[in-house]
Amino acid sequence: MSTPTRNSPRPPRADGKDRFTRDQRRALLGASVGNTIEFYDFTVYGVLAVYIGQHFFPEAEPSVQLLSSFAVFGLAFLARPIGSIILGPLADRIGRKPVLIMALSGIALASFGIGILPTYETIGILAPIALVALRFLQGLSAGGEYGSGSTFMAEYSPRGRRGLGVVWIVVSTTAGVLLGTLTVTGLTLVMGTAGMADWGWRIPFILALPLGLIGWYIRQKIDESPEFQMMEATEQKTKSPLTESLKMWQNMLIIFGIGAMHATAYYSVFTYMPTYIGVVNGHGQEIALVSNIVTGLVSIGVIIAAAVWSDRVGRKTVLLVGAGTYVLIAWPAYAIVPMLNAWGAIGVHILLGASVAVFMGASAVIMTELFPAKIRASGMSLGYNIPAAVFGGGAPFVATFLIAQTGITSSAAWYVMAIAVLALVSATVLNPKKHLYDDSELAEEYEKVIAEEQSDGSLQHVVVDADGDRVSADGAAGAAGVPGTEAGAGSPVDVPPRLEAEVEQALEDVDVSRRRALD
Incomplete structure (x- = not known):
């Protein structure tokens, strides 16, 4: 049985004002930075798809080059379910932190490999084969990341504010998109389109290695998630998390619908829409990149606001509003872009991005709440990555294919609209009381274990204090509720050696805890 730590879970505050502690903010930042770097790697491939097609599929027509490049982009998504099958259960068995480090390492090395990969002109057919292999490795790693x-x-967020906590996975994803887009934009301004097409396209991929090392260092410094530590302390880990998650078939069907919209709409807006504006409608690569940057910045603000909203009114309402809005505006938005100038096209891009952001403000957190802690990483990884692979990764390819087959530019919207309808159905059948988990039962079991290990109650509040924020150091009398004794004053107790570090930290914080209790 593992020793409880400073970051062990705590019950919600009685006044409902859950807040993020310093340790929680540090952990969320560490996870966010790593995720930003990972999606930077993914983004640069999508943004540079035109150049990659020229170098690895040179004998094809331009439209076929673009299709081939996006097909390889989609291949990484097909690898995601495999990665989720491997890494998701591993995160439920050995911890979230080591899996996050493995995922980051894999995707950074794969991106660096693309940056130094010889082209078709140099090694012939081996070039596209190697490209496919490296993209597969990227997808395998990403399958465990999200x-x-x-x-x-x-699991690092206060229960009453999990929407705001988990939304940083989406914000950091969008930040990665912006970082990748800004990098390509800056290089294009310096080197020009010809220079980027020649060899400049390699630079963003090569930068993935030093960025990956930064992310690796940051993730090494953060602690394991509180709920996983609780599962170890209460011996509630399961040997077959993937099998148990598959038994929850209703929750799996719901996450499939929500995850399909989450992935498809996002990649349509941030990966395909720049191509639609720049190539299909002829506004140029520079305008497309600027449009992606502005849309990303606006979307970050909308995503955060939607997450806060979901903590207040519930996830279901926000999901219905986001998906419903996208269904209504997607086709008119795609249809009007060919009639607009560059600034008008950017405005439409922003509108689409904002509608998707509303949906994602609730979708990210609800996919984690559909499963209990002991199978959460397995259920969420598989439940999200299957629809992401089937629907999301192929979105740019399907949009390009529809336009090529129908000759109707707005046909690119049909596919995502159908996925949004599927998400509406999933959100409609969702029953929060029946399908969602808040880990309260696990917390109760954990508190019982703490009470059992300190039968006299003397050290119970070393882990969880009355304020619900960090730890305090209650003595035997105070913790036991002896009349006339002030909690926190207590009397001398024998401290087990394995808890000495916790008690030392608690004593440092006791004055702060007392002041907060009196506020």
């Missing part, structure tokens, strides 16, 4: 990262953030 589910484990979302789980990690959910």
Whole structure:
């Protein structure tokens, strides 16, 4: 049985004002930075798809080059379910933190490999084969990142503010998109389109290695998630988390619908829409990149606001508003872009991004709440990555294919609209009381274990204090509720060696705890 730590879970405050502690903010930042770097790697491939098609599929027509490049982009999504099957259960068995480190390492190395990969002109057919292999490795790693990262953030957030806590997985994803887009934009301004097409496209991929090392260092410094520590303390880990998650078939069906919209709409807006504006409608690569940057910045604000809203009114309402709005505006938005100038096209891009952001403000957290802690990483990883692979990764390819087959540019919207309808159905059948978990039962079991290990109650509040924020150091009398004794004053107690570090930290904080209790 593991020793409780300073970051062990705590019950919600009685006044309902859950807040993020310093340790929680540090953990969320660490997970966010790593995720930003991972999605930077993913983004640069999508933004540079035109150049990659020219170098690895040079004998094809331009439209076929673009299709081939996006097909390889989608291949990484097909690898995601495999990654989720491997890494999701691993996160439920050995911890969220080591899996997050493994995922980051894999995707950074794969991106660096693409940056130094010889082209078709140099090694022939081996070039696209190697490209496919590296993209597969990226997808394999990403299959463990999003589910484990979302789980990690959910378990580090106060229960009353999990929407705001988990939304940083989406914000950091969007930040990665912006970082990748800004990098490509800056290089394009310095080197020009010809220079980027020649060899400049390699630079963003090569930068993935030093960025990955930064993310690796940050993730090494953060602690394991509180709920996982609780599961170890209460011996509630399961040997077959993947099998148990599959038995929850209703929750799996709900997450499939929500995850399909989450992935498809996001990649349509931030990966395909720049191509739609820049290539299909002829506004140029520079305008497309600027549009992606502005849309990303606006979307971050909308995502955070939607997450806070979901903590107040519930996830279901926010999901219905986001998906419903997208269904209504997607086709008119795609149809009007060919009639607009560059600034008008950017405005439409922003509108689509904002509607998707509303949905994602609730979708990220609700996918973690559909499963209990002991199978959360497995259920969320598999439940999200299957629809992400089937629907999300192929969104740019399907949109390009529809336009090529129909000759109707607005047909690119049909596919995502159908997925949004599926998400509406999933959100409608969702029953929060029946389908969602808040880990309260696990917390209760954990408190019983603490009480059992300190039968006299003397050290019970070393882990969880009355204020619900960090720890305090109650003595034997105070903790036991002896009349006339002030809690926290207590009397001398024997401290077990394994808890000495916790007690020392608690004593440092006791004055702060007392002041807060009197406020």
